[in-house]
Amino acid sequence: MPSPVDILRTVFGYHAFRGQQAAIIDQVSGGGDALVIMPTGGGKSLCYQVPSLVRPGVGVVVSPLIALMDDQVAALRELGVAAAALHSGLPPAETAQAERALAAGRLDLVYMAPERLLGERTLDLLAGTQVALIAIDEAHCVSQWGHDFRPEYLGLGLLAERFPGVPRVALTATADDATRRDIAQRLALHDAPLFGAGFDRPNIRYHVAHGERLRERLLAFLDTHHGTDSGIVYCPTRRRVEETAAWLGGHGRTALVYHAGLPAEQRSASQRRFLREDGVVMVATVAFGMGIDKPDVRFVAHLGLPKNVESYYQETGRAGRDGLPANAWLGYGLADVVGVRQLLAATDSPDERRRVEQRKFEALLGLVETTGCRRQALLGYFGEQLAQPCGNCDNCLDPPVTFDATQAARLALSCIYRTGQRFGVSYLIEVLRGGNEPRIGALEHDRLALYGQGRERTAAQWRAIYRQLVTGGYVSVDVDGHGGLRLTERARPLLRGEQTLHLRESAPDKPRRVRRGGSAAVADADQTLFEALRAERRRLAESHGVPAYVIFHDATLAQMAAQRPRTLVEMAGINGVGGAKLERYGQAFLAVIDAVA
The missing domain is CATH 1.10.150.80 (HRDC domain)
Incomplete structure (x- = not known):
């Protein structure tokens, strides 16, 4: 029987295991179960691929997506490993060939979707062969508390009964304590040791841009740092996806479109091209990405806000899976904050679930608005402490300028109150800057004592102040009406002069396009x-x-x-x-x- 290190060197071409890989592989190769929490790019696949080649029999891998199965099978075959997939997208002849190879014991690994694996025909087929191990990838899909719950995963607990003595390993990149407990319970991994490799992705540099002209700022960032690189740009709506892809295409980028409203053939074609070509930018909703095994994604950008930190972590984690430098860039404004809050308010989820989702979104706002180290804030959300600032995020590399915003914030809050707590940001800024918006005269808001008192600040600076008042919880947005702002209880001590407030200074933004022309991956x-x-x-x-x-x-x-x-x-x-x-x-x-x- 070959040793794990021999397999690693001769088959995969690597010379040493990383992190906890060796301990996990020893556990599973020896016949034990395991629950593995390892960040994207940490080498989860080796944790079941190597034991499958060490142990006699075939390794059975549960995977949620056809694209992921096909990619991993293709990669293994290039390494000389006998691998196959069984899924609904295969022609009947290929399915029959794979099943014959499985029954004859000629496969090292076989990949299946959970619904295929749990079919009686497949279970009977596996019962007649020697199974080396069962690996359940993307295991967070089994948890109803997770952010990507898939009901078909619930039946996988049956495997413990049908294949007693066969080691089972569940793997995921994102799982908080509640999700981990759910995984262990639902998959009957009660005594499985937990291998937690931590959530830090030190090769990813985090950037956040606030305010306006976000597409221009994104393009300048890509041209400066990623002249020939592949990457993903996430947008919150299908319309924004299509507009952004067209705009990037008009500025010399090879930009593809992916969202759930497109025909399946078009989505598949875009995905294949993204996987097979260099320098392609995929502009997509979050319908794209799970199971994408492309290791050389050099950047992930968000034009808008995810719903929670877990989604942000998983989506940005698709960059730099190969361990080389990568960037995570996020741009948003107040309209994006309002949009997500409206979406959360409109869900028909139970009240408890809705409150959980709202708390998760508030945590995301804390991350993107922080003036401290973003990596410390991100890891802190998952319960990890980073002793020192990372030195590899925008706030560490270019510390933000803050200012005493107490008086400006009081003026902004007073304007909300004096105008009746029913107007949006644009109107309030018109009042503060002494504008000529027709409603101002009609409503006699030009007679307010604060009318025109904010002329010394630009409209962009006032928008930045209002955005931070909203994200800081001093102001709420009417998500059921037209986006009118209202004061919250938290605003009361600030208005009374019992509290001071420091905010991030809104610096003038002049996006510059600097064509780098190369890849961020090499010197x-x-x-x-x-x-x-x-x-x-x-x-x-x-x-x-x-x-x-x-x-x-x-x-x-x-x-x-x-x-x-x-x-x-x-x-x-x-x-x-x-x-x-x-x-x-x-x-x-x-x-x-x-x-x-």
Whole structure:
């Protein structure tokens, strides 16, 4: 029986396990169950793939999406591993071939959706073969407290009865304490040890932009840092997705569209192109992303707000799965805050669930409005303490300027009160700045003592103040009407002069487009060789009919570009170059290095 380290080196081309991988693999290889909480990009797949190759029999992997199954099977086959998937998207002939291989014991791993696995025909088929282990990926889908509950996962507890003695491992990237307990209970993993690898993704740099001209600011950010990189831009509505994709396309970006309102064929085509090509930007609603195994996503951007920190963490976690530097950029304004609150208020969820969702959204607002280290705030939400500021978020790298906003906030709050607590931000700013909006004269608001007292601040600065008063809980928004602002109890001590307030200063924004032209994954000195290696990888991927990253990850190409191996022996020392890939592709990439270096 080969050792886990032997499998890691000869099959996967890596030379050492990371973090808790070795402990998890030892537990499962030895026949024990496990519950694994590991951040995206932490190497969860190896935690069941390696034991499946160590133990006799076939490893059965439960996965929620066809795209994820197909990608992982393609990647394993490139490594020389006998893998197959069984799902509804396969032609009958391929399904029959996979089932024959499974029954004959010729497979190392087989991937299935939960509903396929729990069918009596599949259970009978597995009962007649030797099962090495059962891995339940995206295990948070079993929890009704999770943010991505899937009812079909509920039946997976049956596996403990049908396959006694077969080790089972449940894996997820996001699960709070309540969700972890739910996973253990519903999957009958009562005695399984918990392996928690932490939530920190140190290679991701977090940025938040507040206010206006967000598309222009996003484009400037991408042109500066991600000239040739692939990434995802999330938008809250289908209309905004389509408008943003068209706008980015008009500015030289290859931008695709993905949302639930598109025909299935178009969604599939966009997803395939995103997975297989370099430099593609997927503009999408949150309908896109779960199970996307593309490791070289260099940025994830949000034009608008997610509903909670869990969603934000999972969505941004799709960047930098290969461990190389990546960026998470989020831009929003007051309208986005109001939009999410309206959405939460309109749900028909039970009151308890609605209160939980509202608290989660308030926690997200705290994260995006903080003037401290964003990583400390993010990890703190999940119960982890980061002793020192991370040095790799916008607030650490460029500390925000704050000012004593006590008087300005009192004026803003007084304007809400004096105008009857029924107007939106634009009208209130017109009153404060002494504008000529027709309603002001008609309602005699130009006779208020505060009319025109805010002329020294721009409209953008007042919008920033109102946004922070809303997110800070001093002001509520009428989510059932036309967005009118109302004072909350928290505003009372501020208006009475019993409290002071410091807010983030709204700096003038002048987006600049600076074309970088390269990839954030490698040093400038290695860009030419890296791009040549990517071109060869793209050629090979097209000829094999697989996504480019299945040939080699960006991290592997970046190491080649930096170390410039000249022989197959030296190439074998590059992480991600296992025996099968060395034999299949080694000479082709050595030729590129010889030609360019």
